[in-house]
Amino acid sequence: MPQDLSALTEALLDAARAAGADAADAMAVEGASLSIDVRGGALEQAERSEGTEVGLRVLLGQRSATVSGSDHRADTLRIMAERAVAMAREAPEDPYIGLADPGQLARDWDVAALELHDDSPEPAPATLEDDARRAEAAALAVDGIRQIDAASASYSARRIHLAATNGFSGGYARSYRSVSCVAIAGSGNGMERDYDGDGRVFQADLRTPEDIGTRAAQRTLERMNPRRPKTGAYPVLYDERIAASLIGHLLSAISGAAVARGASWLRDAMGDTVLPPALSLTEDPHRPRSMASRPFDAEGLATQPRQVIADGVLRGWTLDLANARKLGLQSTANAARSAGSGPGPSAWNITLTQGTQSRDDLLREMGTGLVVTSMIGATINPNTGDYSRGAAGFWVENGALAYPVSGVTIAGNLRDMLRSIVSANDARPWLTRVVPSLLVEGLTIAGD
Missing domain, CATH: 3.30.2290.10 (PmbA/TldD superfamily)
Incomplete structure (x- = not known):
């Protein structure tokens, strides 16, 4: 019973x-x-x-x-x-x-x-x-x-x-x-x-x-017989399967817990442009049929839709009560907890503005570069946003997939990367993080 x-x-x-x-x-x-x-x-x-x-x-x-x-x-x-x-x-x-x-x-x-x-x-x-x-x-x-x-x-x-x-x-x-x-x-x-x-x-x-x-x-089968491209600076297209990981690094940086500790590369960025002006990042805890939806947070506060980033400009941290008090702000009703832990801030359903171009359009636009379909490991400096991750995917030449790639490392700085992203129009709307494929210019790829 x-x-x-x-x-x-x-x-x-x-x-x-x-x-x-x-x-x-x-x-x-x-x-x-x-x-x-x-x-x-x-x-x-x-x-x-x-x-x-x-x-x-x-x-x-x-x-x-x-x-x-x-x-x-x-x-x-x-x-x-x-x-x-x-x-x-x-x-x-x-x-x-x-x-x-x-x-x-x-x-x-x-x-x-x-x-x-x-x-x-x-x-x-x-x-x-x-x-x-x-x-x-x-x-x-x-x-x-x-x-x-x-x-x-x-x-x-x-x-x-x-x-x-x-x-x-x-x-x-x-x-x-x-x-x-x-x-x-x-x-x-x-x-x-x-x-x-x-x-x-x-x-x-x-x-x-x-x-x-x-x-x-x-x-x-598409991954068979991978190669490694020459080391250099190239555009990188984050496939929709893993593009949310890039936005996840942004969400970690605007967590009230990280900001209150001073351990965030965006700690002084409130009101600054952190994405291209055409892009916004919204949170909707009331989206039906989503695993991240909820009527109230873990401290009993009513959840509400909000604009985290509006037209590229950072508008708010993700806050529970304690971290809001540390920062002299109001909670955004983002407290999460398990039975065995106290509350801490967590983002709910996140949606990034979709673009007008398809993934194939962005491939043609990038010319020569890398499409990333999987990633391993992560070395990210929380204070500076310096970024380095192992990656696999496909090399692109003349705007078309040329051969599979594995065993490479991509590196850059998250602040610079996020301000240059171009979004495709292929996001899956039922995911808790609705993020399309993302094109990032000028990352360093360590290959052969």
């Missing part, structure tokens, strides 16, 4: 008060997940997990501590609260911690409008296994594919409830369904692999396993 998560969080708060806490917030998460892996046409692994996790943060003046557990008996909750209070007494003071004022709290929200949970029945293990088998079979049917590294299907569903002594109480449910496939071609030093996958809130939105397996195979 499902737990009454609201009652569970209230019991935690009662235990915290009885243990001597000045204030507290509590989180309860009940969930189940199922994953199936297939290899060689046979079931390789099946995993299922389910349970309820609880977390409690207590505050004693300006000291705090967080505890979590999976046992929700009354005696256990009492012991958890007593331990948390004892830990808080030994914690250092932090002048910026504290719950939201009651007037800041979310009061009304429409969870149904966000479509965070698919009410269709949980798929049976046999259904997930069939999806994984179909993806594997489709990949192996492509001539040249030697084996499948992994073909997987999964499902998860969970309910979340948050409550605090400031009067907030609210919760919602989420679901997620996915299929993925990794294909291998060649052997020894000539072996290459690539993948494809899809993950959605609603099962009916998933691409077919056949499509996923076939595309994984095609991508793998």
Whole structure:
């Protein structure tokens, strides 16, 4: 029988008060997940997990501590609260911690409008296994594919409830369904692999396993017999598959936690031009059927759409309450937390302005350069934005793909790179980061 998560969080708060806490917030998460892996046409692994996790943060003046557990008996909750209070007494003071004022709290929200949970029945293990088998079979049917590294299907569903002594109480449910496939071609030093996958809130939105397996195979074959271009400065096109990683570095730099520590290459850039004037970066935590949507944040504040960057100009940091107080600002309702941790800032659904050109248009425009389709490692100086990453993809000559590339390093400075980007029009609108292919001029490529 499902737990009454609201009652569970209230019991935690009662235990915290009885243990001597000045204030507290509590989180309860009940969930189940199922994953199936297939290899060689046979079931390789099946995993299922389910349970309820609880977390409690207590505050004693300006000291705090967080505890979590999976046992929700009354005696256990009492012991958890007593331990948390004892830990808080030994914690250092932090002048910026504290719950939201009651007037800041979310009061009304429409969870149904966000479509965070698919009410269709949980798929049976046999259904997930069939999806994984179909993806594997489709990949192996492509001539040249030697084996499948992994073909997987999964499902998860969970309910979340948050409550605090400031009067907030609210919760919602989420679901997620996915299929993925990794294909291998060649052997020894000539072996290459690539993948494809899809993950959605609603099962009916998933691409077919056949499509996923076939595309994984095609991508793998496209990577065969890679070469390394000559070292030099060239334009680089970040394929839509990995372009969001470039914007991810920007999001890390405008996190209130990084800015408050002074560990951000954009720490003094508020009001400055950080993207081309034609581009904006928006956040919409209310986008339906997105895994990053939510009616309120982890501190009970109402989430709202906002412009992070407008016409190239940086307009705001990503803030929770504590980091907003450090910076003398208001929270942007971007607090995230797990049952076992306190809140910290996190971006929700991010969308970068799409351009008017296709990916092929940008290829023709770049002339000679590199299309990056995968990356490994990252060396990024958080204070200067100096950037270096291993990459693989395709070399472009005369505006057309010439040969696959691997084992190269691309380097530049993120501040300069982001101010020069040109966006394509190929972003997938259902992702939590809707970012199209991005062309960046003048990066250093270390090859032969």
